[in-house]
Amino acid sequence: MHAFTSLFTQLDRTTKTLEKIRFLVRYFEQSAPEDAAWTVFFLTGKKIPRVVNTRLLREAVAEVADVPLWLVEECYDVVGDLAETVALLHPETTAHSSLPLHRMIQEELKPLRGLEDEEKKARLKVGWSTLSREERFVWNKLITGGFRVGVSRGIVARALAQTAGVEPAVMAHRLMGDWDPSERWWKQLLQGEGEAEPGKPYPFYLASPLEEGPEPLGAISGWQLEWKWDGIRAQVIKRQGTVMIWSRGEDVITDRFPEVVEALQALPDGTVLDGELLGWKQDRPLPFLDLQRRIGRKKVGKTLLADVPVILMAYDVLEAGGGELRSLPLEERRTHLENVVTGVGSPNIIMSEPVQAAGWDEAASLREQSRARGVEGLMLKRLGSPYLDGRKRGDWWKWKVDPFEVDAVLTYAQKGHGRRAGLFTDYTFGCWKDGELVTFAKAYSGLTDAEIQQVDRFVKANTLDRFGPVRQVKPELVFQLACEGIQKSSRHKSGIAVRFPRIARWRKDKKPEDADRLEDLLRWIP
Amino acid sequence: MLVTETPKGLYCPAGNFYIDPWQGVDRALVTHGHADHARWGSKRILTSESGRELVRARVGADPIIDTMAWGETRSIHGVRVSFHPAGHILGSAQIRLEVKGEVTVVSGDYNTRPDPTCEAFEPVRCHGFITESTFGLPIYRWPDSQQVFSEINDWWRSCQEAGKTAVIYAYALGKAQRILGGVNAAIGPILAHGAVYNFLQPYRDQGIALPLVEKATVEHAKATKGRALLVAPPSAQGTPWLKKFQPVSHAFASGWMTVRGGRRRRAMDRGFVLSDHADWPGLLMAIEATGAQEVGVTHGNGAPLARWLKDHGKQARVLQTQFLGEGAEETEPGGDD
Numbered sequence: 001m002h003a004f005t006s007l008f009t010q011l012d013r014t015t016k017t018l019e020k021i022r023f024l025v026r027y028f029e030q031s032a033p034e035d036a037a038w039t040v041f042f043l044t045g046k047k048i049p050r051v052v053n054t055r056l057l058r059e060a061v062a063e064v065a066d067v068p069l070w071l072v073e074e075c076y077d078v079v080g081d082l083a084e085t086v087a088l089l090h091p092e093t094t095a096h097s098s099l100p101l102h103r104m105i106q107e108e109l110k111p112l113r114g115l116e117d118e119e120k121k122a123r124l125k126v127g128w129s130t131l132s133r134e135e136r137f138v139w140n141k142l143i144t145g146g147f148r149v150g151v152s153r154g155i156v157a158r159a160l161a162q163t164a165g166v167e168p169a170v171m172a173h174r175l176m177g178d179w180d181p182s183e184r185w186w187k188q189l190l191q192g193e194g195e196a197e198p199g200k201p202y203p204f205y206l207a208s209p210l211e212e213g214p215e216p217l218g219a220i221s222g223w224q225l226e227w228k229w230d231g232i233r234a235q236v237i238k239r240q241g242t243v244m245i246w247s248r249g250e251d252v253i254t255d256r257f258p259e260v261v262e263a264l265q266a267l268p269d270g271t272v273l274d275g276e277l278l279g280w281k282q283d284r285p286l287p288f289l290d291l292q293r294r295i296g297r298k299k300v301g302k303t304l305l306a307d308v309p310v311i312l313m314a315y316d317v318l319e320a321g322g323g324e325l326r327s328l329p330l331e332e333r334r335t336h337l338e339n340v341v342t343g344v345g346s347p348n349i350i351m352s353e354p355v356q357a358a359g360w361d362e363a364a365s366l367r368e369q370s371r372a373r374g375v376e377g378l379m380l381k382r383l384g385s386p387y388l389d390g391r392k393r394g395d396w397w398k399w400k401v402d403p404f405e406v407d408a409v410l411t412y413a414q415k416g417h418g419r420r421a422g423l424f425t426d427y428t429f430g431c432w433k434d435g436e437l438v439t440f441a442k443a444y445s446g447l448t449d450a451e452i453q454q455v456d457r458f459v460k461a462n463t464l465d466r467f468g469p470v471r472q473v474k475p476e477l478v479f480q481l482a483c484e485g486i487q488k489s490s491r492h493k494s495g496i497a498v499r500f501p502r503i504a505r506w507r508k509d510k511k512p513e514d515a516d517r518l519e520d521l522l523r524w525i526p
Numbered sequence: 527m528l529v530t531e532t533p534k535g536l537y538c539p540a541g542n543f544y545i546d547p548w549q550g551v552d553r554a555l556v557t558h559g560h561a562d563h564a565r566w567g568s569k570r571i572l573t574s575e576s577g578r579e580l581v582r583a584r585v586g587a588d589p590i591i592d593t594m595a596w597g598e599t600r601s602i603h604g605v606r607v608s609f610h611p612a613g614h615i616l617g618s619a620q621i622r623l624e625v626k627g628e629v630t631v632v633s634g635d636y637n638t639r640p641d642p643t644c645e646a647f648e649p650v651r652c653h654g655f656i657t658e659s660t661f662g663l664p665i666y667r668w669p670d671s672q673q674v675f676s677e678i679n680d681w682w683r684s685c686q687e688a689g690k691t692a693v694i695y696a697y698a699l700g701k702a703q704r705i706l707g708g709v710n711a712a713i714g715p716i717l718a719h720g721a722v723y724n725f726l727q728p729y730r731d732q733g734i735a736l737p738l739v740e741k742a743t744v745e746h747a748k749a750t751k752g753r754a755l756l757v758a759p760p761s762a763q764g765t766p767w768l769k770k771f772q773p774v775s776h777a778f779a780s781g782w783m784t785v786r787g788g789r790r791r792r793a794m795d796r797g798f799v800l801s802d803h804a805d806w807p808g809l810l811m812a813i814e815a816t817g818a819q820e821v822g823v824t825h826g827n828g829a830p831l832a833r834w835l836k837d838h839g840k841q842a843r844v845l846q847t848q849f850l851g852e853g854a855e856e857t858e859p860g861g862d863d
């Protein structure tokens with residue numbers, strides 16, 4: 001626990017990638033295999049099933065610190081992180097723990113599961129009293145999840161690649177899928193055994209946004225164009241008679257899409273496809289919001305299945321006939337893909353057909369049709385390129401249509417978490433309807449640190465009302481929001497739902513009465 | 527209470543004077559020389575002897591400044607007035623007011639922990655106490671300052687090993703001098719930003735021991751590269767002036783460094799928890815020691831402290847003042863934390 005906490009503190013204190021990798025490599029070299037395995041588990045964003053709920057954490061710390069619950073809440077509001085709030089509120093200790101990380105998890109954390117609340121609280125208190133403040137914070141983080149130390153999966157993979165002496169891409173693949181942190185797993189990770197695991201996905205290759213026009217990419221004849229579908233990125237695997245669907249967040253989502261799974265059963269064993277799950281009706285995609293209804297459900301009812309039928313829009317093949325194809329050029333993979341998709345012959349698996357354009361001008365005008373077609377723009381894929389991993393720039397570009405822009409008024413604000421904890425950074429926006437502001441979007445990113453501080457000061461000085469942590473503010477500031485789509489929605493009071501709203505800029509030149517009207521927004525709905 | 531809130535500031539009707547007013551008035555009693563307490567525009571000012579020069583630096587040459595020694599009493603229109611150390615910065619005072627046996631104390635800003643660069647906090651019995659609450663939550667509990675200084679010394683040494691200048695941001699008045707007085711000057715040369723440097727003489731004049739400090743100029747930047755400790759106000763971060771000292775490691779010394787997000791937001795390499803305000807136990811202890819039944823809470827987010835005090839049988843309420851608390855450090859380098 002002590003070594004893991006030191007690692008955490010070191011990583012937290014530096015912003016430099018190379019330094020982080022150095023700390024990680026040193027830690028991996030020095031720690032026991034089980035501890036290293038658990039460290040990778042947490043740093044790649046995995047969580048142990050919740051053993052204690054946050055209410056119990058709050059109650060237990062209120063009792064040890066001898067403060068009322070309302071005061072714990074006030075502190076949480078300032079700190080923005082419950083694990084840290086608890087660590088700070090707990091009385092000072094002189095203890096520190098020499099118990100290794102994996103034993104701490106096996107012997108202290110996991111057994112909490114299933115105990116009575118009072119017993120859990122008693123054990124939490126004993127646990128806290130044996131730890132230093134920093135260890136207490138890390139320990140609480142193990143319980144609440146969500147390590148944010150500025151260490152991405154990519155950084156962990158690079159450090160592990162260095163430790164094992166392999167290429168980062170190889171390590172990224174070994175880290176994919178579902179695994180249990182154990183000594184055995186750690187050894188396989190370093191030595192590269194166990195890649196034949198039937199459910200293991202490949203790392204996704206991610207496109208980079210095309211900021212300028214496509215001209216710098218050279219002649220259009222060197223590129224394959226496809227529509228950019230607005231669904232859920234997915235990798236489907238058929239091995240040893242079993243179908244698995246992985247999301248980009250590395251969740252197994254097989255159960256949610258029975259009609260797709262049924263179609264995929266026809267795939268030969270040893271096939272892996274990359275594609276997009278889409279709601280699909282009458283030869284065109286359904287809006288993303290409809291598909292979202294399917295994501296939330298583990299069991300899909302008949303009505304929903306009929307309302308939002310889902311297909312796989314396949315655009316790449318990573319494995320066929322049991323052989324890996326990632327290093328083949330795009331055109332050759334495309335031929336394999338055609339064979340696979342035709343072989344299945346199901347309306348639930350469709351191939352993403354290349355879009356034909358004689359030049360970039362024609363491509364640009366096709367891109368203008370994106371909204372009408374229900375897609376987000378065009379994808380540009382370099383002919384001859386292999387299937388890479390992660391966000392490597394150069395071979396796949398997403399050329400999205402320009403977003404919708406709406407001028408909206410700031411109506412509510414709430415404090416943020418993480419790096420921006422303690423500042424008002426989470427905003428709610430309204431537009432006008434019959435002389436009143438109706439809420440239609442929430443957004444938090446897109447402002448500079450200096451602007452955030454200005455807004456923070458505005459919120460503090462112009463609070464009209466408080467609802468728990470939320471402040472209603474004087475409707476005065478106008479922001480230009482960008483969003484990817486606008487859709488009718490009966491679940492929202494405004495009657496519309498916007499997709500990916502974010503702040504484009506602060507319109508200091510505009511007065512609240514200059515903000516957009518709901519009817520202006522409704523006009524954009526296709 | 528012998529003071530009330532008015533649009534110009536805390537006012538004592540019986541004595542017809544203000545305490546730390548935020549607009550110009552005829553007669554102001556000033557607790558200390560921080561910008562949110564010693565404001566420009568008043569005609570006559572009364573403050574502590576040792577704080578005189580610091581207040582003068584804020585209010586300019588025009589006002590008449592009278593001073594009082596610690597514990598000395600003076601009558602102003604029948605109000606017995608005396609000044610008592612607040613332990614916050616050099617010359618910082620709590621102001622005691624007495625009329626016909628009723629006593630009110632206005633604390634200004636205070637710190638109950640030892641600080642060798644100023645006079646130690648002295649609890650004063652009273653009926654009504656006006657307290658600050660900059661750090662009025664139980665998450666704020668200061669570590670021992672000797673421990674913090676040894677961490678600062680260690681960090682400075684590790685900066686030297688890495689060939690970096692150790693830049694520590696601290697408020698120009700009070701915190702900066704406290705750091706200068708607390709670090710181990712044997713480790714290397716010490717430089718101070720002009721805003722910090724200008725306040726050193728008033729401290730030395732009051733007999734406060736400070737090490738040899740050079741004003742941080744371009745020449746010094748070259749001569750001490752990779753060895754020096756540079757003390758600068760937070761506003762210096764990211765300026766072209768600071769670039770002259772590269773490569774640097776950035777650290778911030780403030781009570782706000784208690785919370786991880788506070789340090790990460792400022793992109794600091796290190797955060798040292800060092801404050802010249804009372805922490806939560808300090809606030810509760812000081813309030814208890816006054817014996818006051820009535821408490822007025824100022825600065826920042828005073829509501830939790832007021833509620834806590836009410837739950838513990840006191841009459842308490844938040845006073846509307848313009849003393850900076852929450853986020854003060856971001857508004858101006860002279861603000862206090």
Ligand SMILES: [Zn+2]
Nearest residue numbers: 560614635862
């Ligand atoms: Zn002050």
Ligand SMILES: [Zn+2]
Nearest residue numbers: 635849850862
């Ligand atoms: Zn103050």
